Amino acid sequence: MIDWRDQGVLLSVLRHGETSAIINVFTPAHGRHAGVVRGGAGRKMAPILQPGAQLDLTWRARLEDHLGAFTVEPLASRAALMADRLPLAGLNAITGLLAFCLPEREPVPQLYAHSIALLDALGDNDDWPLEYLRWEQALLEQTGFALDLTSCAVTGGYDDLAYVSPRTGRAVSRQGAGEWADRLLPLPLCMLGQGTASADELQQGLRTTGHFLHHHLAPSLGNRPLPAARQRLIDLFARHF
DSSP states (O other): OEEEEEEEEEEEEEEETTTEEEEEEEETTTEEEEEEETTTTSTTTTTTSOTTOEEEEEEEESSTTSOOEEEEEEEEOOGGGGGSHHHHHHHHHHHHHHHHHSOBTOOOHHHHHHHHHHHHHTTTOTTHHHHHHHHHHHHHHHTTOOOBOSSOTTTOOOSSEEEEOTTTOBEEEHHHHGGGGGGSEEOOGGGGTOSOOOHHHHHHHHHHHHHHIIIIIHHHTTSOOOOHHHHHHHHHHHHHO
16 A cells, blocks of 8 residues: 655546545645545535645555545635635636646646745735736746746847747847847736736736747647636736736
């Protein structure tokens, strides 16, 4: 018998048989991991097994490559976010993207810590939309599609960076862009870590990260479409701001 204990955030729940559920969780030491919860479809467990919930987890299986079974205990609920449409959409986008793109059983502790900090900020911090944009940048980096925003891909300079190449993900300055500027993606200052973001800058940044999620990351995962929860969040941002 193989077993381990960890904590993690619940990403998704799928009914399994009459009374059980298969859950997908994101943990610091074991990455994205699935397992069966006996009785997970019952009334007692339903309030606990909500996407975004923080859980204490024990996983057991006869062999390492088996699906295995989880025993879960609640640590923290994020059910309060259901009262506010925008943070709830943020939670759904975060858990949906993590479930979509993370390889199974590969630890990514830095992304885990960043994700938990963002989830905790959803209900308490008005600046969380900017933190969400930076989280998407981190997600691209952790999945092998990091944006190189350090210098201009054309001139090699470090000043007046204003665009991103949609093909390479490298920054381009206004001078380097020249007549090709309308074919490049926007690079707002907030993506460079410089200050807060206006509504326009936030939407520009999400357009840029969205391009690489749609056209680089998704094709690498078999051309599956991105979770619809991300687009719902982008649409709500547009209406809200």
